Amino acid sequence: xxxxxxxxxxxxxxxxxxxxxxxxxxxxxxxxxxxxxxxxxxxxxxxxxxxxxxxxxxxxxxxxxxxxxxxxxxxxxxxxxxxxxxxxxxxxxxxxxxxxxxxxxxxxxxxx
Numbered sequence: 696x697x698x699x700x701x702x703x704x705x706x707x708x709x710x711x712x713x714x715x716x717x718x719x720x721x722x723x724x725x726x727x728x729x730x731x732x733x734x735x736x737x738x739x740x741x742x743x744x745x746x747x748x749x750x751x752x753x754x755x756x757x758x759x760x761x762x763x764x765x766x767x768x769x770x771x772x773x774x775x776x777x778x779x780x781x782x783x784x785x786x787x788x789x790x791x792x793x794x795x796x797x798x799x800x801x802x803x804x805x806x807x
Contacts, residue, residue, distance in 0.1 A: 725733065 723730075
């Protein structure tokens with residue numbers, strides 16, 4: 696069995712790496728400068744798209760919050776009016792009950 700740590704194995708590995716790097720340079724579709732420019736442009740485009748998306752989401756959330764706030768305000772106002780009506784009805788019932796009690800007491804006193 697061959698010893699994998701022999702100097703020949705190191706030379707073969709180094710040669711394979713150099714051949715691979717050379718082929719990568721020869722077959723690359725763009726130069727390094729062009730590739731860096733493309734990466735820079737793509738990152739700028741992605742940043743602008745992210746900022747645009749962020750503004751769109753923020754505007755959408757603000758619109759939703761305003762609609763919800765308006766709906767909530769309307770609902771609370773309606774509940775408030777209903778509570779006032781119920782309070783007034785309850786007060787009237789108490790007055791009627793008090794008047795009936797007074798009539799019953801007067802009738803009872805007259806009989807006694």
